[in-house]
Structures are given as structure tokens and as C-alpha cells.
Amino acid sequence: MIVVAGEALIDLVVTAVGQRAVPGGSPANVAVTLARLDQPVRLLARLGTDEYGRQLAEYLSANRVDLEWAVRAEEPTSVAVATLNASGQASYEFRLAGAADWQWTPPELPELAGTAATALHTGSLALALAPGAQVLEDLLDRERRRDGLTLSIDLNLRPSIVTDRAAEQARVRRQVPLAHLVKASDEDLAWLYPDRSVAEVMAEWREVGVSCAVVTRGGDGAWLLAPDGSLHEEPAVRTTVVDTVGAGDSFTGGLLAALADLGALGDRPADRLAAVTEPQWRAVLRQAATVAALTCGRRGADPPNRAELNALLNAAS
Structure with a gap:
């Protein structure tokens, strides 16, 4: 079982023809992607008891x-207003003040030792917004020390919300060494480190104990720095883009699902990731890129199921 911790919110998607309220939030999107790829997944989230919260619970x-580990919270549900331009690219405005997602307290978190969990994935705003971010960071720290499951972080930075670059650099510098797998976009890194190359950042992550670093590059594909220091590059899978909502999250879900299928998630996480071969890393990246492409080819954060993914992978082979 893969555990995903973080926000589940409502995306209020605005286009030229109107608006619609759809379930979203980076960690929730990752969880849905994993479930559709037939991976057992449990979401550790705080869901509001308002109408949006009920909509989220039903959708998930x-x-x-x-x-089972979701908290039903009295605070309101977070809302992200996603405005799509003519090419389907999304820009976001967030309504987060006092919302349920960011109010974690230590007693609300489960003890993962002795459970069926093989991995814990988190990231995005859940690791950035107080007071809950510190609670989740402490969870990562405990689990890294225990060394009993694979820890994964997707930076998924939101400069329009957390605007202090220096503070974000300090946070990322503190949190990245807690993970075995770290994923970011090239846009994340360009904002976070405007004077540094992607290669420099990935190499630094490896030096502080990250086994696998992944950077997505939109239409230019993705890079993966493996535990042995080899760099793997995967081109983007070509598709007609409807919109990019949830594309990065579905990539992450596809990546984790592929590693789970290889038995590369679980106890002794660094050893498991080090055992993944070069052809397997290529296949892992190919699956992640294909999942993202299928998501971009339809409206909203609507990742493919296993049959849809296999059909496209088989057609390309």
C-alpha cells in the first residue's frame, strides 16, 4: 500500500465558456492516479464537512x-481557481485561509510501522503551509530514521502563494534529505534557484542522500538521476493538449506505480531503488510520461486507468 499525505481541494476551473467545480489537489491527484493504475493507496488528508468536502470524499x-486515515475536519475546504488560457495552460489562484488541509496536529497522524505501507508520498502546499507542514515534516523525519518504507516528495512549488524565495530555499534544503525520491519541475527549479542549473540541483540532492531525483520538463520530457549517478532522459509523449491540469501529479503517480510493480518500494528503500536496472528506469520514465500525456489529452485532472495506459504503451512498442 502506498500512503499519500496532503491536500485534497476543489479546483474551480474557469474557461471562456464558464466554470466548474472538480476535485483536485496535488496529493489527491497522485492518489487517484495510483488507484486507477491498480495500486492500493490510502490518502492521509483532512477533508472538510462542507459540501465541497463531501464532494471530495465521494470522488475519492x-x-x-x-x-480510512482521512480526518473529517470542521474547517472549510480549500479552493483553487484554475483559469485556462486558449492553449489549455492553467494558472491558479488559491483560497486557503483557515482551510482544513493545513491544520494537521500530531495525534491525527497514524503510526506507519507495522502497517502494509510500502511508501509515503507527500509534497506541494502540504509541506509548505503552517501549521500542518511542520507536522508532516516531522512524520517524514521519523520515517526516514526508521528506514521502513520509501519516502517521496514532489516539490510542486506555488510562488503565487508562498512568495519568499529565501524561505522556500531553506525549507526545501531541510526537507529534501528526508526523501529517497524527489521530483520537481524545471519551472520549480527555475524559480527556486534562478542562478543554478538543473543538473547542479539534482547532483546536490544526490549528495544529501536522495536516491532518485526526477525533473519534469513539460514538452521536453523528463530527466531522472538514478542511484548510481547515471542520468536518464525520456522525451515527452506527443499528444493533443486539452489542458495541463494534474499533468505533473499524474506523472508522479505513474512513476510510483511503475516502481511499485518492480518491487522497488518498501523497507530498505535505498537498496531497493539501487537494484533497479537501467532498462527498468527507462520503462519507469516511459510509463510516467505516458500517464501524463494521457491526462493532458483530456479535460481536468483525469488520469488514465491501467487498460488505457497499457493500450498506449503497447501501441508505441
């Missing part, structure tokens, strides 16, 4: 995301 349950 319908997609076979286990909500």
Missing part, C-alpha cells in the same frame, strides 16, 4: 482511494 471513494 468512487476512485478506490482508501480514506
Whole structure:
């Protein structure tokens, strides 16, 4: 079982023809992607008891995301207003003040030792917004010391919300060494480190204990720095882009699902990732890129299921 911790919010998607409220949030999107790829997944989230919160709970349950550890919170549900331009690119405005997602307290978190969890994934705003971010960071720290499951972080920075670059650099510098797998976009790194190359950042992550560093590059594909120091590059899978909502999250879900299928997630995480071969890393990246492409080819954060993914992978082989 893969555990995903973080926000589940409502994307209010605005286009030229109107607006619609759809479930979203980076960690929730990752969880749905994993579930659709037939991976057992449990979402550790704080879901509001308002109408949006009920909509989220129904959507997640319908997609076979286990909500046993989800907290039903009295605070309102977070809302992200996603405005799409003519090419389908999304820009975001967030309504987060006092919302449920960011109010974690230590007693709300489960003890992962002794459970069926093989990995814990988190990131995005959940690791950035107080007071809950510190609670989740402490969870990562405990689990890294225990060394009993694979830890994954997707930076997924939001400069329009967390605007202090120096503070974000300090946070990322503190949190990255807690993970075995770290993923970011080239846009994340260009904002965070305007004077540094992607290669420099990935190499630094490896030096501080990250086994696998992944950077997505939009239409230019993705890079993966493997535990042995080899760099793997995967071109983007060509598709007709409807919009990019959830594309990065579905990439992350596809990546984790591929590693789970290889038995590369679990105890002794660094050893498991080091055992992945070069051809397997290529296949892992190819799956992640294909999942992202299928998501971009339809409206909203709507990742493919296993049959849809296999059909496209088989057609390309």
C-alpha cells in the first residue's frame, strides 16, 4: 500500500465558456492516479464537512482511494481557481485561509510501522503551509530514521502563494534529505534557484542522500538521476493538449506505480531503488510520461486507468 499525505481541494476551473467545480489537489491527484493504475493507496488528508468536502470524499471513494486515515475536519475546504488560457495552460489562484488541509496536529497522524505501507508520498502546499507542514515534516523525519518504507516528495512549488524565495530555499534544503525520491519541475527549479542549473540541483540532492531525483520538463520530457549517478532522459509523449491540469501529479503517480510493480518500494528503500536496472528506469520514465500525456489529452485532472495506459504503451512498442 502506498500512503499519500496532503491536500485534497476543489479546483474551480474557469474557461471562456464558464466554470466548474472538480476535485483536485496535488496529493489527491497522485492518489487517484495510483488507484486507477491498480495500486492500493490510502490518502492521509483532512477533508472538510462542507459540501465541497463531501464532494471530495465521494470522488475519492468512487476512485478506490482508501480514506480510512482521512480526518473529517470542521474547517472549510480549500479552493483553487484554475483559469485556462486558449492553449489549455492553467494558472491558479488559491483560497486557503483557515482551510482544513493545513491544520494537521500530531495525534491525527497514524503510526506507519507495522502497517502494509510500502511508501509515503507527500509534497506541494502540504509541506509548505503552517501549521500542518511542520507536522508532516516531522512524520517524514521519523520515517526516514526508521528506514521502513520509501519516502517521496514532489516539490510542486506555488510562488503565487508562498512568495519568499529565501524561505522556500531553506525549507526545501531541510526537507529534501528526508526523501529517497524527489521530483520537481524545471519551472520549480527555475524559480527556486534562478542562478543554478538543473543538473547542479539534482547532483546536490544526490549528495544529501536522495536516491532518485526526477525533473519534469513539460514538452521536453523528463530527466531522472538514478542511484548510481547515471542520468536518464525520456522525451515527452506527443499528444493533443486539452489542458495541463494534474499533468505533473499524474506523472508522479505513474512513476510510483511503475516502481511499485518492480518491487522497488518498501523497507530498505535505498537498496531497493539501487537494484533497479537501467532498462527498468527507462520503462519507469516511459510509463510516467505516458500517464501524463494521457491526462493532458483530456479535460481536468483525469488520469488514465491501467487498460488505457497499457493500450498506449503497447501501441508505441
